Amino acid sequence: MAYRRFLAIGLVIWGLVILALGQQPSITPESLRTWMTYLASDELAGRATFSEGLGLAGAYIADQLKVAGVRPGGDHGTYFQRVEVLGIKSTNRSSVTIEVNGQKRTFNDGEGVTFPRNVGGKRTFTVNEVEFAGYGLNLSPAHNDYKGLDVKRKAVVWLGSRGPRGTDERRGARLLNSRAAFAVEEMGAAAVIGPPLGNGGQRGGRGGVPGVDFTTAARLDSPLPANITANDDFLEFLFSGSEIQYEALKAKAQQQEDLPRFTLKGVTLTFNLDADYQVVNTRYTRNVVGIVEGTDGRLKDTYVAFGAHYDHLGYLQGALPAGQTDRIYNGADDDGSGTTALIALARAFAQGPETKRSLIFVWHAGEEIGLHGSKYFTDHPTVPLEKIVAQLNMDMIGRNHDNLASESNTVYLVGSDRISSELHQILLEANAGLAKPMTLNYQLNEPTDPERVYYRSDHYSYAAKGIPIIFFTTFLHPDYHRVTDSVDKIEFEKLAHIAQLVYETGHRVADLDHEPVHDFKGPHGTDVRKSLGPDSRRRCRRSSRTTRRSSPAAASTAGDGAHRFNRILGIDRYRRLAFPYGHSAERRFCERASKPGRHSRR
Incomplete structure (x- = not known):
């Protein structure tokens, strides 16, 4: 079986490294390549959250930990923590009433408008000011539809499936689902209205059923947000009192022409949000957890956490797109890179110099369907959560952003200064101590970052609990979430270099004689x-x-x-x-x- 072959090869390589270096094992490109070659192979069928392939991946990781002397940190003395994920069907009775210059029409969910799913609750509110924000995109500095626009406590309307001509269209397409979040989060909008978004191909191997969303118990009772998509009938009536009619704006958006921004005069919107849900099944997956115990009598009951997600997207079901022959999403970079780096870190800490604090390593499942593994772990930690002093997360650290050669020594850092500026300083010192310091890019750490990277990986589950975090990534490339994210495209020297930076940073935090200061300073040093x-x-x-x-x-x-x-x-x-x-x-x-x-x- 391929699994046993790759396990044996990995153990031989690691043994040779230890013999060559004594008690100071290094993090080598060769070992990373060996582990990833198996974890991103077709045998694992894309490592979907509820799949047999993810089970094989978890067993492989656990075997690596056992051989290295990393003790189990999961349930009942095992390396595994069972993660419960609920399958739900929602019933939505929400509606929105539009009043334009005294004329009223009510649109119910599924009849002209679509409200969010997998949340429940009731609330009613009225918005008296509505702003049209063009494409609703912030692609600063090239394009920002919100520049000079006050949308606080107002409803925001946007159109278009991309951005205006001349902007980065790939980036604009990626940000479609971020537009509502940006309008509400950064601009304080009360409601967001956009056109329906097209659906991509159907991914399989997740064990889902049609019409069922996956969520956790803690999310079910969250209030329903006023973020809706609307059809032509709704939008035509909404713009019926405006100087520029919807059809004219729609035509401009389809041609990617510049769109005006203006206030829709004489418009009032009343939102009646009313949704509930039914749990139709419960699915289970597994986090993999290992612990390396610290040596200091006072500090060894505290932890530095290291994480990555080891799930991916599974495989493509049904007919393949024209010209495509591969249906498996191997996920070499996303997040085979973080997964293998985390194996290397656990083994290096287990075999190398001891640390004062204990170290906990968590391979999270379910990241791709909603950060479920990290959410479950932080809600049901296998060690006291208040004893975790920091969390270092790695997700997509094996490539260059957009395949740019100029990014060969660059890593993007997110969140390192949001909760603890001392943790950020430790990172800088660790990087300076490397034989070849890396170029640290903080572009994605900006609060106005339209990609919303701070919220898009497992570190966020820890940050939301008040735990200082650092997110390491090399960011996106053309193979992101495609079947072409394969092992042959990984920059293993760079992957090892980033893993070494994480090792040095974690080691310094683990030997710190106090918990990193929680001063909640932002990216620009303002309390x-x-x-x-x-x-x-x-x-x-x-x-x-x-x-x-x-x-x-x-x-x-x-x-x-x-x-x-x-x-x-x-x-x-x-x-x-x-x-x-x-x-x-x-x-x-x-x-x-x-x-x-x-x-x-x-």
Whole structure:
């Protein structure tokens, strides 16, 4: 069987490395290549979340850990943590009523408009101001539809399936699903209305059934966001009182011409949001967890966490697109690169110099269908969550962004300074200590980053619990989420180099005699707590009391304290609705905000 062959080869290579280097094993391109060749092979059929292929991948990772002396950190003394994922069908009775110069029409879900799925709740509100924001894209500096536009507490309407001619169309297409998030998160919009988005090919191997969404119990009671898609009939009536009619705007968008921005005068929108759901099945997958114990009597019960996701997209079902012969999404870079780097890190720490703190390594499942593995782990940690002092996440670290040769020594860093600027400084020192320091790119760390990278990988589950994080990535390339993401395109020297940077950073944090300071400074060094006003601590305490005495569903709509916490992390209301990570995170932040000395360096 190929699995046993690759396991044997991997063990031989690792043994030779240890013999050659004594007690200081290195992270080598050769070992990374061996592990990835199996993990991204056709035998694993794309490692879909609920598939046999992912089970084989997990067993392979566990075998590597066992041989290296990494002890199990999962359930019941094993390397595995069972992850529960719920399959739900939702019933949506939501509607929106448009009033244009005294004329009213009501559109129900599925009849002219489509409301979000896999969330529940009820609320009604009215928006008296509606802004047309062109394509609704922020592709700064080349193009920004929100520049100079005030959409706070207003409804935002946008059109177009790409961006205007002359912008990066591939990037614009990737941002389709981010437009609503950006409008709400960064601009404070109350509602977002866009045209229907086309569907891509159907991926298989996930074990799903038609009409069923996957979610976790904590997400079911999140309030329903006012983010809708609308058909031509809806949009024609919405623009019926405007100087520029919908058909003219639609034609311009189809030709990728510049779109005007303007206020829709005489328009009032009333949203009646009403949805519930039924759990139709429960599926299970597995995180893989290993632990290397620390040596310091005081610090060894605290942890530095390292993570990557080992699932991918499975395989393409049905007829293949014209000219395509491959149907398996092997996921070499996404996230075979992070997966193999994490194996190398676990083995290096197990065989190398000891650390004061303990180290926990988590291969998360279910990232591709909604960060489910990391969400489950942070809700059901196998070690006390409050004992995790930092989390270092690797996702897509084996290529150059957009295949640019100029990126050969570049790694993108996200989130390193959002919760702990000291963690950020440790990273800089670790990089400076490398024989060849890497070029660190912070473009994706900007709060206004339209790609929303801070929210798109497993580190976010930890950050939302108040744990300092660093996200390492080399970002996107033309093979992202395509069957062409294959092993032969991986830059293994670069992958080993990034893994070494993560190793050095983690080692320094593990030997730190105090928890990294939680100062909640943003990317530009400004303490964002100052913007909350002098009574922020009092409000925070009140919010915590409200949370304790409320049900989860009611507490999630309490809003004030949760929104304040989200602003601190750079997460705001829309993401809170889409990914409600519970109120333990809010309480934890409130604790730190009201007692800053508790986590200060002494």
